[in-house]
Amino acid sequence: MSIMVKIHFSDYFEIPPKILGRYGAFNVSLITDLPLFIDPFNLFNSKKRSYRQLHDNIIRYLKFLRDKSTSGYVDIGLLKGLYTFKEVDQNWLGFSAKGNKGRGLGLDFARSLNRNLNVIFSDFGEEKIASGSHLEKLCLIKRGVGKDNISDFTTNLIKEFLLSYTQGFTQQYIDKKYRRPQAVKKVRFNYATETWESATFELPFFNGDYVLLTPKDILTRDDVWINRTDLTSDFMQITESVDNDQLRAQINSYLIKRLSHYKYPTEKQRKGVINSVVEKYPELIEYYIRYKERRGTEARMISQERTSESETLFVKQVIELVSRLLKQTNFYGLSGDTIEEARKRVEFLKDVIENKGGHRVFYVKNKPIRRESDLHIMYRLTWYGSLVDVTREANDGRGPVDFKLSRGSGDKSLVEFKLASNPQLKRNLDKQVSIYEKASDTTESLKVIVYFSGEELERVESILKDLVLESDKNIILIDARTDNKPSGSNA
Numbered sequence: 001m002s003i004m005v006k007i008h009f010s011d012y013f014e015i016p017p018k019i020l021g022r023y024g025a026f027n028v029s030l031i032t033d034l035p036l037f038i039d040p041f042n043l044f045n046s047k048k049r050s051y052r053q054l055h056d057n058i059i060r061y062l063k064f065l066r067d068k069s070t071s072g073y074v075d076i077g078l079l080k081g082l083y084t085f086k087e088v089d090q091n092w093l094g095f096s097a098k099g100n101k102g103r104g105l106g107l108d109f110a111r112s113l114n115r116n117l118n119v120i121f122s123d124f125g126e127e128k129i130a131s132g133s134h135l136e137k138l139c140l141i142k143r144g145v146g147k148d149n150i151s152d153f154t155t156n157l158i159k160e161f162l163l164s165y166t167q168g169f170t171q172q173y174i175d176k177k178y179r180r181p182q183a184v185k186k187v188r189f190n191y192a193t194e195t196w197e198s199a200t201f202e203l204p205f206f207n208g209d210y211v212l213l214t215p216k217d218i219l220t221r222d223d224v225w226i227n228r229t230d231l232t233s234d235f236m237q238i239t240e241s242v243d244n245d246q247l248r249a250q251i252n253s254y255l256i257k258r259l260s261h262y263k264y265p266t267e268k269q270r271k272g273v274i275n276s277v278v279e280k281y282p283e284l285i286e287y288y289i290r291y292k293e294r295r296g297t298e299a300r301m302i303s304q305e306r307t308s309e310s311e312t313l314f315v316k317q318v319i320e321l322v323s324r325l326l327k328q329t330n331f332y333g334l335s336g337d338t339i340e341e342a343r344k345r346v347e348f349l350k351d352v353i354e355n356k357g358g359h360r361v362f363y364v365k366n367k368p369i370r371r372e373s374d375l376h377i378m379y380r381l382t383w384y385g386s387l388v389d390v391t392r393e394a395n396d397g398r399g400p401v402d403f404k405l406s407r408g409s410g411d412k413s414l415v416e417f418k419l420a421s422n423p424q425l426k427r428n429l430d431k432q433v434s435i436y437e438k439a440s441d442t443t444e445s446l447k448v449i450v451y452f453s454g455e456e457l458e459r460v461e462s463i464l465k466d467l468v469l470e471s472d473k474n475i476i477l478i479d480a481r482t483d484n485k486p487s488g489s490n491a
Helices: 017-023 040-044 049-070 076-083 107-120 137-141 147-157 159-173 228-233 235-240 245-259 267-280 283-293 296-326 338-355 358-362 372-381 425-439 454-466
Strands: 179-190 195-206 389-395 400-406 412-419 445-451 475-479
Touching: 017 159, 040 049, 040 147, 040 296, 049 076, 049 107, 049 147, 076 107, 107 137, 137 147, 137 228, 137 283, 147 159, 159 179, 159 195, 228 235, 228 267, 228 283, 235 245, 235 283, 245 267, 267 283, 296 358, 296 372, 338 358, 338 372, 338 400, 338 412, 338 445, 338 475, 372 400, 372 412, 372 445, 412 425, 425 445, 425 454, 445 454, 454 475
Parallel strands: 412 445, 445 475
Antiparallel strands: 179 195, 389 400, 400 412
């Protein structure tokens, strides 16, 4: 019996993927969201005038919020109405803990933004060093504000564009049986009434909710272009770009003085010193932003490469993986208690990766992509259509486990994935999983370790020997090497 597994937007709405490609939209998965997000710098740096206008609109709204913050006390009603936003989970991006539901921007973010607007965005529109204003400045100054917050804020403030973009595709290509009109809240901001307005759009529907398409050329992966990590790692180049000789000398003097406290500073100590320099000389933020602005061509190339890599990994190669799993005719009909069902699915995945060419899922341009999150997405897809409740990164108070599987209160088990290259592998195998088991009220768990080279295999075998776990049936190794696999014609 032939089984059709629907995974991507194109599957559910019966659209050839090449049509989505011509439209410029990313073919998202409607089983689990993907680790991509909108980078506002891609709007600022775009050659498309419409994208640059979207960025201008974001800055206009931030200026409005800044003026509200400086005018006096902002009560909780205004905070909720103007500063908080739900995650736009209908775009199926971001890779949340379960399905496509994220946390959004709540009152904690609203209060933090309100407190910091005067400091961070006081010169918005009047920058003397950088050429433009940037929302990402918030994550450079306020610790704990990361790419997810920046992307959520950006997505909400360009939601009208995304809705119109999706409506255009829907009306042109999607059958009427799959679409319907939908009233959407917080679509556009009315500066005259100082309120958010709703609007209605004709959109594709899936599982009782609409779906949004996103253009590939505003997406990226890993981090936004303007980020705190690069501020630290590129610090010396940034100080060299300071064209004020006196300021540059003061910065270098202060940096040397702080570093002299350590004979051989660790990376953590070096970062701490750099952070203290930035706090003392906040002008460096502007020089860093200018430094990133001047590398706009590089930013565009990196975003395109990361998005293309994700498209290869999570669309094209996932389709190939699932087609191979479907050749095992009973794969998506497996049943049993959760630990045995989990074991069978891991073993099927292992067989496909090791013997049927599935290892290619983890390679882009013949280079291995060593990310545990990618393994999570692949494994989650093997549970398509199961009655088991599959929760990714379930946190029961003692840290997150990769997967918690349950079929009622009496049948629960855990699955933990690790890369052989993970420096914490030994500690995890020795103690961490048992802690997860106790916290989740279960004694059943699988530990799956994926290796990409002979050296990684030797490391795993040495760790298992030290822990006397060589014969543990609940530890499963998956060989994702390329140098010992059958050729593509025989796979």
